[in-house]
Amino acid sequence: MFTSLVYAKTTDFSVIVDRPFDSALFDVTEDYDRTITAVGFANEYKANSYISKTYTNAFDYLASQSATYGSQMHLLKVNNDAKVLLSKSANLTKFNKAVAVVKTPSNGYFIGGYTMDGSLIVAKLDANANLLYARVFGTKNYDRMSNLVLMSDGGVLSVGFSITSRDTRDGMFETGLGNNDIYLTRFSKDGRILWSKKYGTKHDDRGIDAVEAIDGTILVITTTSYEKNRDVTIMRITENGNKMWLKHYKDQKNPEDLIVPRKIIRLRDNNFIIALSQYNSMQKEHIRFIKFDLYQNIMLDKEIFTTYPSSITDIKEFSNGKLMAVGYVKDSFNTDGLVLVLDSNLVLLNQEHYGDENYDVFKSLTILHNSQVAVAGIHTNNNSQESNMWIVKLNPDASMAQKSTNVGRFYDKLILLFKSEIESKKILIKEDLSIEFTDKNLYFGISEYKLTKKQKSFLENFSDKLLPFLYKNKEFVKTLEISGHTSSEWGMSGFSESYLNNSKLSLNRSYSVLSYIFKNESKNIQKWLTEVVKGSGYSYSKHVNFNNTEDRKKSRRVSFKIILK
Numbered sequence: 387m388f389t390s391l392v393y394a395k396t397t398d399f400s401v402i403v404d405r406p407f408d409s410a411l412f413d414v415t416e417d418y419d420r421t422i423t424a425v426g427f428a429n430e431y432k433a434n435s436y437i438s439k440t441y442t443n444a445f446d447y448l449a450s451q452s453a454t455y456g457s458q459m460h461l462l463k464v465n466n467d468a469k470v471l472l473s474k475s476a477n478l479t480k481f482n483k484a485v486a487v488v489k490t491p492s493n494g495y496f497i498g499g500y501t502m503d504g505s506l507i508v509a510k511l512d513a514n515a516n517l518l519y520a521r522v523f524g525t526k527n528y529d530r531m532s533n534l535v536l537m538s539d540g541g542v543l544s545v546g547f548s549i550t551s552r553d554t555r556d557g558m559f560e561t562g563l564g565n566n567d568i569y570l571t572r573f574s575k576d577g578r579i580l581w582s583k584k585y586g587t588k589h590d591d592r593g594i595d596a597v598e599a600i601d602g603t604i605l606v607i608t609t610t611s612y613e614k615n616r617d618v619t620i621m622r623i624t625e626n627g628n629k630m631w632l633k634h635y636k637d638q639k640n641p642e643d644l645i646v647p648r649k650i651i652r653l654r655d656n657n658f659i660i661a662l663s664q665y666n667s668m669q670k671e672h673i674r675f676i677k678f679d680l681y682q683n684i685m686l687d688k689e690i691f692t693t694y695p696s697s698i699t700d701i702k703e704f705s706n707g708k709l710m711a712v713g714y715v716k717d718s719f720n721t722d723g724l725v726l727v728l729d730s731n732l733v734l735l736n737q738e739h740y741g742d743e744n745y746d747v748f749k750s751l752t753i754l755h756n757s758q759v760a761v762a763g764i765h766t767n768n769n770s771q772e773s774n775m776w777i778v779k780l781n782p783d784a785s786m787a788q789k790s791t792n793v794g795r796f797y798d799k800l801i802l803l804f805k806s807e808i809e810s811k812k813i814l815i816k817e818d819l820s821i822e823f824t825d826k827n828l829y830f831g832i833s834e835y836k837l838t839k840k841q842k843s844f845l846e847n848f849s850d851k852l853l854p855f856l857y858k859n860k861e862f863v864k865t866l867e868i869s870g871h872t873s874s875e876w877g878m879s880g881f882s883e884s885y886l887n888n889s890k891l892s893l894n895r896s897y898s899v900l901s902y903i904f905k906n907e908s909k910n911i912q913k914w915l916t917e918v919v920k921g922s923g924y925s926y927s928k929h930v931n932f933n934n935t936e937d938r939k940k941s942r943r944v945s946f947k948i949i950l951k
Contacts, residue, residue, distance in 0.1 A: 456481030597724025892923030
């Protein structure tokens with residue numbers, strides 16, 4: 387049975403899979419056919435064949451029932467219409483959970499997870515989620531996987547921890563390692579174990595996440611716990627697993643605060659960001675980000691304080707340098723999925739909460755080809771104790787994306803309609819149905835908003851194609867947005883005055899284009915436009931970047947976007 391959130395609109399892209407027992411999703415990726423795949427676990431019920439037997443000992447009876455139900459890795463695939471295409475559980479002899487999914491060049495998957503009795507699993511699936519092979523590995527002790535990380539050679543790195551062995555005959559374990567130790571295993575793209583190593587101190591060490599640097603070395607984030615303390619440890623190792631350096635990080639301002647690492651990513655500038663949870667003396671959880679380089683230099687250290695306790699579970703970078711992070715926020719009564727949008731300096735731009743009256747958490751996100759975002763997590767229905775698998779699609783501003791069966795068809799028709807303009811590089815049409823002008827003659831001059839002869843000539847031809855097409859398909863069109871934009875170098879007389887001046891300028895640019903194309907249309911189209919057209923000005927908040935630097939000329943523009951019902 388598939389349901390949607392109680393508060394959600396029927397057009398919201400929110401998929402909840404409500405199974406008979408507990409289930410959850412922990413990681414998500416985009417497939418090459420633009421579908422979305424997520425992995426986690428589902429509790430499966432296995433009915434035993436009925437055998438009449440009398441038990442005189444309660445423990446014998448419990449033993450006979452031990453294999454009747456438990457968790458199995460589960461893979462869920464949905465399309466752009468929010469329809470479930472595939473929902474498939476593993477059929478392994480031991481109960482297990484998946485923690486991560488990684489795409490392969492053949493549109494298949496690496497799935498990473500662990501069995502409930504302490505073994506680790508890396509499975510390779512084809513594009514239809516058929517099992518190609520499964521590697522069960524680990525020590526003789528209890529092991530746990532935290533993440534599975536894609537490497538540049540097409541293989542994967544398993545990150546986790548293992549209980550220390552005191553068996554001196556086991557060469558992997560060194561004297562002095564503590565209760566738990568960091569446990570890393572690297573696989574080739576064909577599933578061979580290249581190396582498997584443990585690291586740690588005499589304290590309790592756990593591997594949380596890792597990322598590959600531009601030079602092939604690997605950055606690993608871990609926790610080290612002792613007495614009442616828990617430190618963040620950053621370790622750099624070679625591609626063969628040899629330790630290069632290890633740095634313990636403590637909050638110097640508040641040394642008593644507990645900090646827990648959640649995620650590490652590599653940025654486009656080849657620096658790194660760690661997302662952490664920090665607990666103050668009152669045990670209130672809030673969010674912290676640390677940006678650092680390959681040589682241990684800390685470049686930014688930002689704390690994000692929200693009204694209620696909150697934490698981040700995943701973070702990704704957009705191509706324009708902005709970041710989106712997901713996690714959870716707890717108030718007095720429930721837990722909701724949390725979404726943050728940050729700029730490249732880790733300044734909070736926007737936040738949204740999603741969920742119902744019970745326990746809802748976002749676990750992972752992936753940025754899609756059209757800059758929308760797929761998020762996987764856990765949803766709990768009202769008055770229920772059982773968790774469900776949850777996938778949502780968000781816009782870059784953290785608002786809920788809408789599902790539409792017509793977006794693909796509209797995109798294909800627009801590409802055909804404006805074939806000559808695209809080939810001559812006058813416009814760019816994106817799959818989210820936004821249209822950008824890319825000809826240098828279509829940009830505005832500094833502080834200018836009145837249309838030039840070249841702009842008017844192009845807009846006549848452009849609107850003569852676009853507006854009749856939209857009017858012909860008006861039953862599908864909800865909004866036509868015409869947005870003005872500016873660069874940031876004009877009106878610099880203080881932040882407030884600069885923003886307001888540019889905001890007015892961007893609105894004037896939007897109005898110039900709107901009024902020009904409006905006057906040239908028929909009465910029928912004009913009347914329809916009054917119902918759907920939306921003019922807006924973004925000031926310089928959405929300027930165009932190139933190599934992390936503002937392209938001021940291209941930022942002085944007007945853009946269009948079609949939003950379907």
